[in-house]
Amino acid sequence: MEIRGHHFLCMLGFRGLGYDEEFVKNMNEIIERLNNEQDMLIKVVDNVDNICALCPNNIDGECKIESYPGSVREKDRAVLKILGIKVGEVVRYRDIVNKIKENMTEEKMMNICKDCEWFGLGYCLEGFKKLKGG
Numbered sequence: 001m002e003i004r005g006h007h008f009l010c011m012l013g014f015r016g017l018g019y020d021e022e023f024v025k026n027m028n029e030i031i032e033r034l035n036n037e038q039d040m041l042i043k044v045v046d047n048v049d050n051i052c053a054l055c056p057n058n059i060d061g062e063c064k065i066e067s068y069p070g071s072v073r074e075k076d077r078a079v080l081k082i083l084g085i086k087v088g089e090v091v092r093y094r095d096i097v098n099k100i101k102e103n104m105t106e107e108k109m110m111n112i113c114k115d116c117e118w119f120g121l122g123y124c125l126e127g128f129k130k131l132k133g134g
């Protein structure tokens with residue numbers, strides 16, 4: 001499984017909204033699988049991943065909204081820098097979640113995600129707060 005940096009935060013607050021039905025189904029399945037198999041090894045990337053695989057914005061392996069609103073890849077890199085994970089590293093999902101708990105803060109998340117079209121819904125931040133609290 002390959003997951004890009006910023007998607008680790010998206011997954012925390014996912015509530016079935018997305019670009020289309022196929023995308024939502026795929027993302028739901030990935031989240032469910034990771035929650036059930038927390039020892040799964042994840043290759044951490046800063047390009048299209050298993051979630052992007054069924055996204056209508058994925059055109060020939062490139063995110064067509066990469067530069068709007070704000071670079072998607074830069075969001076990946078910013079998240080991974082805070083987590084202390086290098087692009088290309090293979091890490092157990094459980095350890096990634098623990099690193100989010102330990103190193104991510106609401107303020108840092110807001111800085112990275114503020115211009116994302118989904119962030120305004122508030123679900124992502126709620127998911128993060130729940131992780132921190134639980």
Ligand code: SF4
Pocket residue numbers: 048049051052055056057058062063064065066072
């Ligand atoms: S919008 Fe871009 S980064 Fe987001 S899931 Fe689709 S292809 Fe991936």
